[in-house]
Amino acid sequence: MAKDPMRLVGEGVDLELPVLEGSVGPDVIDIRKLYAATGKFTFDPGFTSTASCESKITYIDGDKGELQYRGYPIEQLAKDSDYMEVCYLLLFGELPSKAEKKKFTDDITNHTMLHEQLHRFFSGFRRDAHPMAIMVGVVGALAAFYHDSTDINDPHQRMVASYRLIAKIPTIAAMTFKYSIGQPFVYPDNKLSYAGNFLNMMFSVPTEDYTVSPTLERAMDLIFILHADHEQNASTSTVRLAGSSGANPFACIAAGIACLWGPAHGGANEACLNMLEEIGTVDRIPEFVARAKDKADPFRLMGFGHRVYKNFDPRATVMRDTAHKVLAELGVDDPLFDVAMELEKIALEDEYFVSKKLYPNVDFYSGIILRAMGFPTSMFTVLFALARTSGWISQWKEMIEDPTQKIGRPRQLFTGTPQRDYVPIDKR
16 A cells, blocks of 8 residues: 655655555555666665565564564464464465364375485485584475476465475474484374474384373474564575575575574574573573673673564563473473573563563573473474474465565675776786
8 A cells, every 4th residue: 555655855866755555564665766766776784674575474563572473463373273273374364264274284294204215315414414404405305306396387386385395394304303313213193283293203213102292292383383484584585585586495495494594593592502501500690690781791691682572572471381381391300491490580570681671582482492392402493494384485475476576686785896907917
């Protein structure tokens, strides 16, 4: 929806720029004609002030601490929904009926197995390879095995690829873990839920019975829901950018996984655990809190505050209750959890943290939960990728179906040497 235009006046320019109005959120200045009209373009490192696309999927208001999928507040979805329903919502825009949800869940379940030849693909990696390195390779390799769903111009093939990715990423993630510890791969069990099946593939062994704990299953499902999508973050933008070239969906999701691997993005909960290990014991907390308050000290408390959420992270509220339930059920005796709980108390009560709104974020709690459940820190980002696949696919699908979408091509402010003449080597 267009509003009254804005005028750009100066240096011989008098230009009207259209102003677009979203359903919620700030208005957007349309600068698509700026360069043609003025010979100038904008400079926006990190694209933090630039809308690269139009989307109907996820809305975030960082100042108010709001996160909505297709208009539904994340708190309501976390309380009353499950991950399969959220996947459907992200993909199709509406909550499913009972029949639609059953069919969708059945369709996803029917795609959980991997092509048997892919099992051999893992043996090409070193046993100590980082799980994210394996994820990037194996997910990218799916395009070599599923040729019947790589035509992005065919709506049916796009949907089959979407279902396959949502279904197979948990299988690949669990196989990545099993390979690293030398245990046999565990095949998917179609009688289990999405989260329950993943936990079974991760932690069961052929020689013993394994029963999925309902508390841990629900905790896993919640982690998937809370990480399913987060608007145009770095990895989602990477998926869209790769997709804008016409790349197949498997390649696009592999690109997203590669971007997520960065410690500034998907590695935050792992960094939080590393910080807790550095602190070590509760009696050392005052020392590290003092360092965090000291502007001259480079030390930072990881897991507190958020780049987008300037008030509180709405996902953290849900994760906080879940973390306490998981710790209570497992009764794990780990000094790191004592450190985490004391840090949480300080952050919620200390004037320094409260005044700066440095509340515990979702990474703080998810790291604690995953460690308690038995996941090594190297798998944390893999789980993030698993959960985010539904969001990536939904964003990719929306982009492909957008008639205004063009191949991504950011501009640059060139500050290098102007044109000069080549000098032969014997005259330099």
